[in-house]
Amino acid sequence: HRYYGKSIPFGSREEALKNASTLGYFNSAQAVTDYAEILLYIKEKFNARHSPVIVIGGSYGGMLATWFRLKYPHVALGALASSAPILYFDDITPQNGYYSIVTRDFRVIYT
Structure with missing residues (x-):
């Protein structure tokens, strides 16, 4: 998402991380919105408006995939x-x- 690599907004890392108003875009909700915009753009550009999209992720990426599907079912x-960890x-x-679960499982296996 934004703030990594070459996608830093506001021109520089220092400017982007300087205060709460510029950091306001550094969150999972903005990442999900950015992904939706990118997908819609790609589908339009390649005349693939009716092509199905499945979003996939693991751990934090899985959370993003879940939130994406909930927010952008269309x-x-x-x-x-x-x-x-939904x-x-x-x-x-x-x-x-x-x-508690890991401890219980350990005891079942090793006692």
């Missing part, structure tokens, strides 16, 4: 998210949920 026919957020999953 752009992506589907999403494949591998190892994406439901692993505060107030949804117990704080020690992962640790």
Whole structure:
């Protein structure tokens, strides 16, 4: 997404990272929006408006794929998210949920 490689907005890394207003584009919602714009542009440019798109990602990329499909169902026919912690957020999953499961599995195997 933006702020990496040659895609840094505002002309330079220093300018882009200087304050909250320029950092406002450095987030997952903006990344998903950028991907939608790129896909729509490519589909238009190559006369592929009716070609299906499946978004794919693992871990953080899986989260982006999931959010993309939820926000832009008219752009992506589907999403494949591998190892994406979709439901692993505060107030949804117990704080020690992962640790508890791994500990239980370890005990089953080694005791």
